[in-house]
Amino acid sequence: MRQVVRSGDYDLDLEELVIEGEGDRMTLSVGPHHPSTHGVLRMVLEIEGERIVKATPEVGFLHTGIEKTAENLTWQQAITVIDRMDYLAPLSNNLGYVLAVEKLLGLEVPPRARILRLLFTELQRMASHLLWLGTTALDIGSQSVLMYAFDLREGILDLFEEASGARMNPSYFRVGGIAQDIPEGFEDMCRRFLDRVPERIREIRNILDENPIWLDRLKGVGVISAEDAIAWGVTGPNLRACGVPYDVRKAFPYAGYDEFEFDVPVGENGDCYDRYVVRMEEIMESYRLCRQALARLPRGPVMVNDRKIALPPKHEVRQSMEALIHHFKLVSYGFDVPAGEVYQALESPRGEIGFYVVSNGKNKPWRVRVRGPAFYNVFAMPVMMQGALLADMVAIIATVDPVFGEVDR
Amino acid sequence: MEMTNNQFFLTSVEKFVRWAQKSSIWPLTFGLACCAIEMMNLVSPRYDMAQFGAEVFRSTPRQADLMIVSGRLSNKMVPVIEQVYRQMPEPKWVIAMGACASSGGIFDNYAIVQGVDEVLPVDIYVPGCPPSPDAVLYAVLKLREAIASGQAHGGVMRA
Amino acid sequence: MSGVRRQREPYTGGAEAMAYVRDEIVPALVAAFGDGVVPLETPFEMPQVQVAPGQLAAVARWLKDRGFNMLVDVGGVDYLPRKPRFEVVYHLLALPQLWRLRLRVPVEEDEAEVPTVSDVWPSAAAAEREVWDLFGIRFAGHPNLTRILMPDDWVGHPLRKDYPLQGPRAQLPAHAAERNRYHAPKLPGDPPGTAGLPGGAKGGK
Ligand code: SF4
Secondary structure (H helix, E strand, C coil): CEEEECCCCCCCCCCCEEEECCCCEEEEEECCCCHHHCCCCEEEEEEECCEEEEEEEECCCCCCCHHHHHHCCCCCCHHHHHHCCCCCCHHHHHHHHHHHHHHHHCCCCCHHHHHHHHHHHHHHHHHHHHHHHHHHHHHHCCHHHHHHHHHHHHHHHHHHHHHHCCCCCCCCEECCEECCCCCCCHHHHHHHHHHHHHHHHHHHHHHHCCCHHHHHHHCCCCCCCHHHHHHCCCCCHHHHCCCCCCCHHHHCCCCCHHHCCCCCCCCCCCCHHHHHHHHHHHHHHHHHHHHHHHHCCCCCCCECCCCCCCCCCHHHHHHCHHHHHHHHHHHHCCCCCCCEEEEEEEEECCEEEEEEEEECCCCCCCEEEEECHHHHHHHHHHHHHCCCEHHHHHHHHHHHCCCHHHHHC | CEEECCCEEECCHHHHHHHHHHHCCCEECCECCHHHHHHHHHHCCCCCHHHHCCCCCECCHHHCCEEEEECCCEHHHHHHHHHHHHHCCCCCEEEEEHHHHHHCCCCCCCCECCCHHHCCCCCEEECCCCCCHHHHHHHHHHHHHHHHHCCCCCCCCCC | CCCCCCCCCCCCCHHHHHHHHHHHHHHHHHHHHHHHEEECCCCCCCCEEEECHHHHHHHHHHHHHHCCCEEEEEEEEECCCCCCCEEEEEEEEECCCCEEEEEEEEECCCCCEEECCCCCCCCHHHHHHHHHHHHCCEEECCCCCCCCCCCCCCCCCCCCCCCCCCHHHHHCCCCHHHHCCCEEECCCCCCCCCCCCCEEECCCC
């Protein structure tokens, strides 16, 4: 006997929930519109009673054609679409892309720009982890943590707004530096914000760390071994939770991370709880990095002094014909980048994000291939879900922290 | 509504119904992309949509009145959004949040539908990439006005 | 409870590791496979080699046995009008040695097929589906080579250089309103006049 039941949220055809007569195995489709999938993931689960036998993720519901669109924009313009890929950490995307292009161009950015970039990327990491924390806690059932985390995250968004004019998707970095210098008083504002961080993180950890519900839902759930994680291409906090201390910032230093002091927090069990602790500790490491960056922020320009790449300052454009021509050329045509291929890896809040940029010597990228860490993390989820309870699926999806803009690009 | 001698309440049924509808708009959690993150901010302490009776984000379309389409709509997602919209009970309203939902935004390409109004009737468009939560709050206020004045009926699906 | 973190030194020294790959592993690889593997210049640190499609499976096994345990990425590039037109690019990483290596596999347009490496690195399965979806390069022996990002009934492979940016909309009459309309995948019984288009024009606007 075969019975077809319509599920509440979504069914393409009528066969969303198929209960087969013999045995009690059934197929359950979760998503793409489901509150626990953090976006538009569809999970097709085969369950026996409450146990998950097999999970198959289906992605692509947010495919945006970002890679193709980037091929049709100039090098500098492509930053805007690359921003919108991993929308929880747009500045990490920005940084990876501009570093790749700068490698092709052989550019060295001024020290002030380098350190500002580091500062903003680390703020971004904090913001991303805070948002992750809030939504995960909400999924597990703690709404107050959501409020605490969002409140703190607002502080970071304010800083972004102050510097770049946009709360999210700031497109603040440029090939050759950053778009504009930080406004006056920004450093104090940033310090005032940072003063709030340790206290608030301690508060949140007080709520969660020893909370029996939190522990029950996360400890020993969604375990993945280090070997499996590596084989499935898992990176970032998810990999470090398994005890593998791989962090691109330490392994392949970029943007001057080797001059700064920070630790790489590592878990040991590879379960949901360790993923939580690793992220919480990373917030504090980012906090340390931000403090150091503020302390040694040098004075100076924030853009390379190369009129073929950087826009001339406005007052020059008004007076000098040459500057006007440069301005016109940069805005309309952009600049050529020497032919070649380059792969730039960096540590985004979700793991190793890689930009494989191919240039054919023209003013537009020939190909921007993005290795999205979330893409590989999502496809490792079935390993974590094997044999888990149905309710654990929520915890597993939440702690893996997928961002579908980046999975689907 | 008008009070008579502090004892009666004279109103037409329609006005009363509209008043009830506008005062408790329950939005659907339909997050698609970047804009969804800003939509989540609506319930955060700073913006607090609860003051307008619209903070109860429902996960199932059967209990929601308002769909805030927050983000870019891809071709693959179209059957899903149509289905979810059909599952919402009437009256139902749609806010297109952000440039992508309103017009395709910066993604004029093969994957993205150039505005959700191609597939759903939209009541209010919110510009911005992403619009700040204030802008969405303003849109919700506008929607309340439109409901109260009878301009927004809570449409039926076209075609 | 939360204090029990095993302290481990993070992996460091990526630059030396890549130099080691360039000086030691690549020559050994070339020696083992002869014509099938051609070392390429390495302008930006990461060593790269060109691998003939026929040799890829064997090369992948060889590298996996030497320690390259993570397949970081599989991506395609379309070099139209060059011949061979496509290239499939594999980025490998070895943990904890931090070796990195890039394999570039040229692919002809007519026989766009390379062997799958998903039996060597499971993470390849999803990434190869994406390359098939966006470039139309087949992976022989892949367990489930279906579209992953685009809808199943989509026609064409969007990241090919001769695929228009606007997709099916670009083939419509150059009438702005018409071009911007959403086109549902073509269904049997759609009105004539939309032949050749992946999407039939959706009425009822
Ligand atoms: S309008 Fe902007 S922020 Fe909103 S979904 Fe589109 S790209 Fe993202």
